[in-house]
Structure formats: C-alpha cells, structure tokens
Amino acid sequence: MSFQVRVLGCGEAFDGSGLGNTSFLLESKRHPSLLVDCGYQVPERLWRNNRHQKLDAVCFTHLHGDHALGIVPLLTRFWEEKRTRSLDMIGPRGTEKWISSALQLGYPGMLKKLPFDLHFRVLEANRPLELQLGTSEIRMQGARTTHSVLNHAIRFELPQGRSFSVSGDGQITSDVCRLVSGVDLHFQECFWRKPRAPSHADLVTLRAAWQGEWGATAPRSIVLTHVSRYERAGLTRDWAKLTKVDPRWKLAEPDQVYRLGGASRKNSSNR
Ligand SMILES: [Zn+2]
Numbered sequence: 001m002s003f004q005v006r007v008l009g010c011g012e013a014f015d016g017s018g019l020g021n022t023s024f025l026l027e028s029k030r031h032p033s034l035l036v037d038c039g040y041q042v043p044e045r046l047w048r049n050n051r052h053q054k055l056d057a058v059c060f061t062h063l064h065g066d067h068a069l070g071i072v073p074l075l076t077r078f079w080e081e082k083r084t085r086s087l088d089m090i091g092p093r094g095t096e097k098w099i100s101s102a103l104q105l106g107y108p109g110m111l112k113k114l115p116f117d118l119h120f121r122v123l124e125a126n127r128p129l130e131l132q133l134g135t136s137e138i139r140m141q142g143a144r145t146t147h148s149v150l151n152h153a154i155r156f157e158l159p160q161g162r163s164f165s166v167s168g169d170g171q172i173t174s175d176v177c178r179l180v181s182g183v184d185l186h187f188q189e190c191f192w193r194k195p196r197a198p199s200h201a202d203l204v205t206l207r208a209a210w211q212g213e214w215g216a217t218a219p220r221s222i223v224l225t226h227v228s229r230y231e232r233a234g235l236t237r238d239w240a241k242l243t244k245v246d247p248r249w250k251l252a253e254p255d256q257v258y259r260l261g262g263a264s265r266k267n268s269s270n271r
C-alpha cells in the first residue's frame with residue numbers, strides 16, 4: 001500500500017503570493033484521503049481536481065482561521081453535491097463547537113441540512129487515537145506546541161511502519177521533539193529565521209533541536225512550511241545553505257508530493 005502526502009499549501013495566514021494556507025493531504029490510490037488543516041484558501045485547491053470527493057477525514061492542528069475556516073465552504077459544497085458518506089473530524093477540544101458556530105455564521109441552518117454524519121473526535125496530547133481510513137488503520141498522537149491557542153503537532157503512524165507528522169503552528173517543545181523522533185517525514189512551521197516571538201518556531205531553534213547531539217532522534221526529513229512573508233527570501237537563502245550540508249532539510253512548495261516509504265519526491269504538474 002503506497003501512501004503519499006501532498007502539500008496543498010505552504011503559506012502563512014495572510015500571504016498573497018499564491019502559496020495557500022499550509023495544509024496537507026494524505027492520499028493513496030485505493031484509500032480515501034485525510035486532510036490535515038483546512039484554512040480559508042484550501043477548499044479551492046481541493047475542488048480544482050475534485051480531490052475533496054475522496055476525503056473521509058479532516059484533522060485540525062488548531063482552530064485559527066488559516067487552519068480551519070475553510071471547513072465552512074468545504075462542508076457546504078458537500079451539501080450541494082449531496083454527499084452521503086460520513087466524515088471524521090478530529091481536532092483539539094472545542095472543535096465541534098467551533099465548527100458548528102463557524103458554519104452557522106457562514107450558512108445559517110447548514111449543519112442540520114447536511115445529508116451526512118460528522119463524527120467529531122477530540123485529540124488530546126499524549127493520548128493516541130486510532131482512525132480507520134478505508135481498510136487501513138492509522139494511529140494519531142499529538143503533542144502541544146507553544147502557540148497563542150491550543151495547537152497540537154500530530155504524528156500519523158501508517159501501515160508498514162510508515163509515518164509522517166505535522167507541526168501546526170507554534171514553537172517546538174521537548175514533547176514535540178519526542179513525538180516526531182525518527183518520523184519519516186515532518187512538516188514544520190518555521191515562521192522566523194531567528195527566535196522572535198514565543199508563539200512561532202524559527203530556524204535557529206529548529207537546527208539546535210535537530211542537529212548535533214539531537215541528530216539521532218531527529219525526523220528523517222524536515223520540510224519547512226508556513227514561513228512569514230517578510231522572512232521568506234532570507235529564510236530560503238538560509239535553507240539553501242543548510243540543505244547543501246544536510247539534505248534532510250527541505251522547503252515546502254505547493255503541489256509537492258512526498259511518497260512515504262521511498263525517497264522520491266516530485267512536483268505535480270496539476271497546479
Ligand atoms: Zn497558521
């Protein structure tokens with residue numbers, strides 16, 4: 001069974017350069033898909049190739065608009081298309097209330113009109129969840145970052161020992177480092193080049209965590225994403241130098257596809 005992770009978007013909250021809000025799609029030929037985060041710029045990227053139709057689960061690292069507000073148009077289009085398959089919704093505590101309120105604001109009465117069930121599940125730090133995706137069982141585990149709202153970095157364990165993780169927003173913690181230790185592929189928010197504000201990660205701190213003595217427990221690949229629009233040029237230069245000496249460090253771009261269990265990586269032509 002081969003899974004891949006598609007970068008739907010890799011921008012920050014208010015970036016106008018076409019990167020899209022940071023969001024990832026776990027997909028495979030024979031299985032339904034799982035979406036990790038759904039900001040307001042994400043649904044259009046799913047609709048473009050009808051990728052939304054394979055979705056069976058949506059996970060939220062946290063409930064900021066650039067990670068969750070896209071759920072309103074996504075659910076409403078499912079209503080329009082008369083979807084009948086239920087949809088799993090996994091997020092931090094408060095997710096059900098937040099999504100119900102957002103949907104009610106956007107399209108009053110829509111929640112009751114949906115012709116399919118929403119199965120809400122709460123992700124708590126250090127309390128693993130199991131999720132059935134088609135015939136595959138996926139294990140999820142979260143660890144808190146330091147962010148302005150409750151945010152979990154989430155690790156996904158897939159069949160055949162494959163794994164990936166998504167940081168969401170926020171500075172890494174020792175719990176996050178433990179969570180992502182040895183993971184095949186880790187998508188990491190890197191808002192700043194250097195430490196600036198406690199609620200976002202930066203490249204200096206990340207390098208200190210995952211190089212040198214920590215290197216043995218680092219993720220096998222670290223893909224930087226959600227870079228501040230004011231820092232992207234400088235951070236891209238920093239990353240270009242870094243990846244020459246340590247190719248585990250990568251920089252996300254929209255429509256990159258990372259195959260799990262193999263080293264290959266490509267940019268899709270379907271932009
Ligand atoms: Zn964000």
Ligand SMILES: [Zn+2]
Pocket residue numbers: 062064147169
């Ligand atoms: Zn945030």
